[in-house]
Amino acid sequence: MKTRILLIGGAGYIGTVVTNYFLKKNYQVTCLDNFIFNNEYAIDSFRNSQNYKIIKGDLRNKNICEKLVISHDVIIILGGLVGDPITKKYPNESKLINSEGIKKLILIWKKKNDGKLIFVSTCSNYGLSETDNLLDENSELKPLSLYAQQKVEIENFILSLKSKIKISPTILRFSTAFGLSPRMRFDLTINQFTKSIYQKEPLLVFDAETWRPYCHVNDFALALEKVIDSNKKLTDFQVYNVGGEKNNYTKKQITELILKQLPHNNKVSFTNKKFDPRNYRVNFSKIEKNLNFKIKFGVEEGIEEMIEFFKNNKEKLQEFNSNLYGNYSINL
Numbered sequence: 001m002k003t004r005i006l007l008i009g010g011a012g013y014i015g016t017v018v019t020n021y022f023l024k025k026n027y028q029v030t031c032l033d034n035f036i037f038n039n040e041y042a043i044d045s046f047r048n049s050q051n052y053k054i055i056k057g058d059l060r061n062k063n064i065c066e067k068l069v070i071s072h073d074v075i076i077i078l079g080g081l082v083g084d085p086i087t088k089k090y091p092n093e094s095k096l097i098n099s100e101g102i103k104k105l106i107l108i109w110k111k112k113n114d115g116k117l118i119f120v121s122t123c124s125n126y127g128l129s130e131t132d133n134l135l136d137e138n139s140e141l142k143p144l145s146l147y148a149q150q151k152v153e154i155e156n157f158i159l160s161l162k163s164k165i166k167i168s169p170t171i172l173r174f175s176t177a178f179g180l181s182p183r184m185r186f187d188l189t190i191n192q193f194t195k196s197i198y199q200k201e202p203l204l205v206f207d208a209e210t211w212r213p214y215c216h217v218n219d220f221a222l223a224l225e226k227v228i229d230s231n232k233k234l235t236d237f238q239v240y241n242v243g244g245e246k247n248n249y250t251k252k253q254i255t256e257l258i259l260k261q262l263p264h265n266n267k268v269s270f271t272n273k274k275f276d277p278r279n280y281r282v283n284f285s286k287i288e289k290n291l292n293f294k295i296k297f298g299v300e301e302g303i304e305e306m307i308e309f310f311k312n313n314k315e316k317l318q319e320f321n322s323n324l325y326g327n328y329s330i331n332l
Contacts (some may be wrong), residue, residue, distance in 0.1 A: 065105055243295065
């Protein structure tokens with residue numbers, strides 16, 4: 001019997017890549033999405049697949065979620081308002097969705113006595129690190145943004161259920177995403193910087209020496225599959241950082257990698273003025289050891305992939321500046 005996956009937020013930047021990956025692996029995928037970013041176009045290529053089903057709805061809809069949760073083997077929670085800027089812009093909606101809505105969804109799932117739940121969290125939870133040491137899953141969390149604070153809140157909520165439920169939750173702290181997707185975003189560091197430099201736009205890089213881990217969207221799909229396929233002893237109530245140590249970079253280093261491939265741009269400048277003080281380098285040895293997960297894509301490969309995409313879509317470059325290509329505003 002095919003594994004039945006409920007992908008909440010499956011029409012988003014990461015969700016569409018994960019959908020494509022799972023369909024190629026012959027999983028059954030149900031996408032629940034409310035398309036608040038006007039992103040329904042992103043699932044067009046999946047509609048004819050016999051293993052794909054789309055449910056247009058909200059994760060806060062109890063009736064919809066009760067029906068879906070009981071009929072799927074794996075629940076993956078990608079949905080919500082994703083990113084620091086969008087949650088800051090819509091704090092009330094963020095509370096209703098990212099905090100209260102996801103808690104209620106987990107309580108619905110809690111009534112089910114089998115299956116796995118994967119909650120996608122973020123390495124942003126580490127916030128501002130005061131050490132040069134790589135941070136592991138036991139390092140102190142210092143969430144600076146509303147987005148990260150609510151991720152930590154849900155993590156703690158899930159972990160508080162230990163010994164109270166029979167089912168199997170896993171928390172994955174994703175690195176900052178990059179790479180191509182059917183629902184493309186150009187408001188993410190590597191994607192944004194590559195696009196600006198390719199188009200020879202002025203680019204002022206704030207907090208140039210701050211560190212982040214980065215991960216290609218295709219590697220996130222692989223990590224999710226590893227959790228699904230692994231023995232529950234390795235995933236039950238476990239927290240995993242998702243990424244690879246070689247993809248820890250400063251913003252300045254990222255920019256320099258792009259300029260290696262696009263050297264004819266003199267509109268880039270750096271400043272250490274504080275715009276986003278987050279600064280953290282992350283250790284990924286736990287997921288490598290326990291789940292045999294290793295990233296396949298380095299940052300340089302992602303930049304090369306992006307540049308090739310721009311070369312093949314020159315007629316659409318101006319279109320990529322629209323709100324469709326980022327988490328800028330919502331339509332509720």
